[in-house]
Structure formats: C-alpha cells, structure tokens
Amino acid sequence: MKKELCKPCAIALENRGKTVKAAGGRCEKITCAECGRRRFGYTYEVTGWPHRRKKEDMLT
Numbered sequence: 791m792k793k794e795l796c797k798p799c800a801i802a803l804e805n806r807g808k809t810v811k812a813a814g815g816r817c818e819k820i821t822c823a824e825c826g827r828r829r830f831g832y833t834y835e836v837t838g839w840p841h842r843r844k845k846e847d848m849l850t
C-alpha cells in the first residue's frame with residue numbers, strides 16, 4: 791500500500807514491524823498519512839505481515 795509519510799512516521803512504522811520502502815526519490819510537501827501533518831516527506835510503499843508467524847511455526 792502506498793502512503794505519504796514524513797520520515798519520523800516511516801521510521802516508527804518500520805519499528806512496528808512493517809516494511810517501508812521509499813517509492814519516489816524526491817522529498818515533497820506531503821500530508822503525512824500517519825500523523826496528519828503537512829510537512830516534507832516521501833511516498834512510501836508500506837507492506838506488513840498480516841499473518842504474523844511465531845518462531846515455532848517457521849521451524850516446522
């Protein structure tokens with residue numbers, strides 16, 4: 791899913807276990823999809839894991 795995010799929110803999402811990849815190379819004025827602020831940021835491709843697997847499941 792594509793999202794316009796400011797850098798702190800992109801990092802926060804990543805810390806929450808999402809994969810966040812910058813989709814464009816330019817820093818633009820965007821409205822952040824997470825914090826709702828109008829600031830400079832990027833368009834990111836955000837992917838997560840809808841089915842979180844436990845370590846045990848991955849071993850079997």
Ligand SMILES: [Zn+2]
Nearest residue numbers: 796799822825
């Ligand atoms: Zn933000």
